[in-house]
Amino acid sequence: MPNIKIEYSTEAFDYPYVGLPEVWTVRHKVSNQVINDLEGSVKLAVDQLLVRTPLAEGASIAVGVGSRGIDNLVEIVRVVIWQLKSKGLNPFIVPAMGSHGGATAEGQISVLHDYGITTKAVGAEIRATMDVVEIGALEDGYPVYLDKNAAGADGVIVINRIKHHTDFVGPIQSGICKMLAIGLGKHFGASTIHRFGAQGLVNIMPKVGREIVNSANVVGGIAIIENPSGKTAEIHSVLPEDIGREREENLLKHAINLSPVLPFDNVDVLVLDEMGKNISGSGMDTHVIGRLEMPSVSEASWEGPSVRVVCVLDLTDESHGNAAGYGLADIVSRKLIEKIDFVATHTNHRTSGEGGVRRGKIPIVLEDAKSCVRTAIGACGKGHPEEVRLVRLRNTEQVTVAEISTALLDEAKNRHDIEILRGPHPIDFKHSPGHQVK
Numbered sequence: 023m024p025n026i027k028i029e030y031s032t033e034a035f036d037y038p039y040v041g042l043p044e045v046w047t048v049r050h051k052v053s054n055q056v057i058n059d060l061e062g063s064v065k066l067a068v069d070q071l072l073v074r075t076p077l078a079e080g081a082s083i084a085v086g087v088g089s090r091g092i093d094n095l096v097e098i099v100r101v102v103i104w105q106l107k108s109k110g111l112n113p114f115i116v117p118a119m120g121s122h123g124g125a126t127a128e129g130q131i132s133v134l135h136d137y138g139i140t141t142k143a144v145g146a147e148i149r150a151t152m153d154v155v156e157i158g159a160l161e162d163g164y165p166v167y168l169d170k171n172a173a174g175a176d177g178v179i180v181i182n183r184i185k186h187h188t189d190f191v192g193p194i195q196s197g198i199c200k201m202l203a204i205g206l207g208k209h210f211g212a213s214t215i216h217r218f219g220a221q222g223l224v225n226i227m228p229k230v231g232r233e234i235v236n237s238a239n240v241v242g243g244i245a246i247i248e249n250p251s252g253k254t255a256e257i258h259s260v261l262p263e264d265i266g267r268e269r270e271e272n273l274l275k276h277a278i279n280l281s282p283v284l285p286f287d288n289v290d291v292l293v294l295d296e297m298g299k300n301i302s303g304s305g306m307d308t309h310v311i312g313r314l315e316m317p318s319v320s321e322a323s324w325e326g327p328s329v330r331v332v333c334v335l336d337l338t339d340e341s342h343g344n345a346a347g348y349g350l351a352d353i354v355s356r357k358l359i360e361k362i363d364f365v366a367t368h369t370n371h372r373t374s375g376e377g378g379v380r381r382g383k384i385p386i387v388l389e390d391a392k393s394c395v396r397t398a399i400g401a402c403g404k405g406h407p408e409e410v411r412l413v414r415l416r417n418t419e420q421v422t423v424a425e426i427s428t429a430l431l432d433e434a435k436n437r438h439d440i441e442i443l444r445g446p447h448p449i450d451f452k453h454s455p456g457h458q459v460k
Contacts, residue, residue: 040396040397040399040400040407041396041407042392042395042396042448042449043399043407043408043410043412043427043428043449044427044428044445044446044447044448044449045412045414045425045426045427045445045446045447045448045449046425046426046428046431046434046442046443046444046445046446046447047423047424047425047442047443047444047445047447047455047456048285048423048424048425048426048434048440048441048442048443049422049423049424049440049441049443050250050283050285050421050422050423050424050439050440051422051438051439051440051441052249052250052251052283052422052439053249053250053255053280054249054251054253055249055255055256055280056249056253056254056255057254057255057256057257060094060097060098060101060254060257061097061101063256063257064098064101064102064105064244064257065101065105066257066259067244067257067258067259068101068102068105068106068179068244068259069105070242070259070261071179071241071242071244071259071261072109072241074241074242074261074262075177075239075241075242075262077109077111077176077177077241078176079110079111080110080111080112081111081112081176081177082111082112082113082114082174082175082176082177083106083111083112083113083114083175083176083177083178083179083241084113084114084115084116084149084169084171084172084175084177084178084179085099085102085103085106085113085114085115085116085146085179085180085181086116086117086118086169086172086178086179086180086181086182086201086202086205086206087099087115087116087117087118087134087137087139087180087181088117088118088119088120088122088130088133088134088182088201088205089119089182089183089196089201089205090137090299090300090301090302090303090340091252091300091301091302091419092137092183092246092248093246093248093252093253093254094254095137095138095139095181096137096138096139096143096144098181098244098246098254098257099115099139099144099181100143100144100145102179102181102244103115103144103145103146104145106179107145111177113146113179114146114147114148114149114171114175115134115139115141115144115146115147115148115149116148116149116150116169116171116172116206117130117131117133117134117148117150118169118180118182118201118202118205118206119133119205120204120205120207120208120209120211120212121208121209121212121213121369121370122299122344122370124365124366124369125152125209125369126152127150127151127152128150129366130150130152131148131150132342133342134148136300136340136342149171150171151169151170151171151208152208152209152210153169153170153208154167154168154169154170154173154207154208154210154211155167155168155169155170155173155174157173157233157234157237157238158233158234158236158237159233160226160229160230160233164226164229164230165214166207166211166230166233166234166237167207167208167210167211167214168202168206168207168211168234168237168238169206169207169208172206172238173238175239176239177239177240177241178202178206178238178239178240178241179240179241179242179243179244180198180201180202180205180206180243180244181243181244181246182196182197182198182200182201182205182243182244182245182246183196183197183245183246183247183248183277184196184197184198184245184246184247184270184273184274184277185197185248185274185277185278185281186274186277186278186281186309187200187223187303188302188303188304188307188308188309188314188347189223189303189304189308189314190223190224190314191224191314192223192224192228193228193271193274194227194228194231194266194270194271194274195274196303197243197245197270197273197274198231198242198243198245198260198265198266198270199227199228199231199232199265199266199270200227200231201243202230202231202234202235202240202265203215203227203228203230203231203234204227206234207230211230213372215227215230228266229266231265231266232265232266232267235262235263235265235266240262240265241262242259242260242261242262242264242265243259243260243265244257244258244259244260245257245258245259245260245270245273247273247276247277247280248277248280249280250280250281250282250283250421250422251282251420251422252282252419252420255280258273260273281309282307282309282310282418282419282420282421282422283309283310283327283421284310284311284312284327284329284413284421285413285421285424285426285440286327286411286413286426286430286433287327287328288327288328288411289312289327289328289329289330289411289412289413290329290330290331290399290402290403290404290410290411290412290429291330291331291333291395291398291399291402291410291411291412291413292311292329292331292332292333292412292413292414292415293333293335293394293395293398293412293413293414293415294306294311294332294333294334294335294351294414294415294416294417294418295335295336295414295415295416295417295451295454295455296334296335296336296337296338296416296417296454297334297336297337297338297341297345297347297348297351297358297417297418298337298338298340298341298345298417299338299340299341299342299344299346300338300340300341301338301417301418301419302347302418302419303346303347304346304347304350304381305337305341305345305346305347305348305350305381306332306334306347306350306351306417306418307418307419308326308350309326310327310418310421311326311327311329311332311350311418312326312327312328312329313326313329313332313350314326330402330403331352331353331398331401331402332350332351332352332353333351333352333353333354333394333395333397333398334348334351334353334354334355334358335354335355335357335358335391335394335451336355336357336358336361337358337361337362338417341361342363342366343361343362343363343366343367344363344366344367344370345358345361345362345363345367346367346370346371346381346382347381348362348367348381348382348384348385349380349381349382349383349384349385350381351385352385352386352398352401353385353386353387353388353394353397353398353401354385354386354387354388354394355387355388355389355390355391355393355394356387356388356389356390357390359384359387367382368382391451392451395449399412408427408428408429409429410427410429411426411427411429411430412425412426412427412429412430413425413426413427413430414426414449414455415455416454416455416456420454420456422456423443423455423456424455424456425449425455428446
């Protein structure tokens, strides 16, 4: 695919008469719960799984790893591997990430390396393949697939964060069950489920996860829950009989209560300094930006903030050009667009089915950050710039420190959960919100 060359007159899109507002830096005071003994909690979780499913000495254990942006991921994986070895078992790592990494084994190994998951770092070999084995079927004949290396192991353990999904609402979302069904289903299994859109994720994915538990020797899952600042708050074991069922549902409810939220419910312009696959599967958390683009059978139960214009200024280097979800933005910078690997991005969009198609639309592209923000202010529907309710964040994962415009200042002063740290001051695009905050 040829590179996309962007040539246009910036003046045709910009609002040069709109000045950039002064802003205040604020902190949203949320739960700062963090785990006290990470290593001990991980060891305990592994032991709880092994007590439930005894394994013979020397048994091979496929450890599924693959989610992005998880705090302490390398340490958690390392301790899981160490604890399994201490019990006389033979663990190895399998990438559990559907079609990520360009849907190639080499690409998925590269993604794991980007997370810091290497043989040297965690003490286990990485065995990557895109080959799958059909291990069973649902009652209606729907086939169920599993990573070939995982299917050949004596046991399977998956490590994943439990959180709400960016595409749909349901009792089971991102977590242990989804990692089995889609992560270890690889590109073929993931695209098969995504072909049915939100219905597939809500109704088929949990059933596929349960069938994998029934048909393969799944030892269980190590579930991670993070606080609103993206730090490890809790580690839980999820036994095979609890995967995709009430216990995982309850862990999801708990995780949602601790998840990042936009500090204000009604925003005219949301400026994100960056988006990326290491931040969210859709580049930016749809629950933070208020945009659930894939219709869901349970969408009526979803509540999110109202955001009129979303402006994104950059793509993280950790995304390696995968800008899946960039269509959620209304305005982006040239810098972001020129970083995109459209092959990797469109592979991700196609695999994601209906939601990927919706998130694959190209937004307005402007020359630089200033032009993007001025245009967003001028286009948000407010006649006077000083009335614009603007919020600037580094990304949708780091939401506790923000910059806000004057129109939000009175509300911020009247809220017990908002602390004004400094201001007014100009917007500094060289530094993200909170760079001076300790």
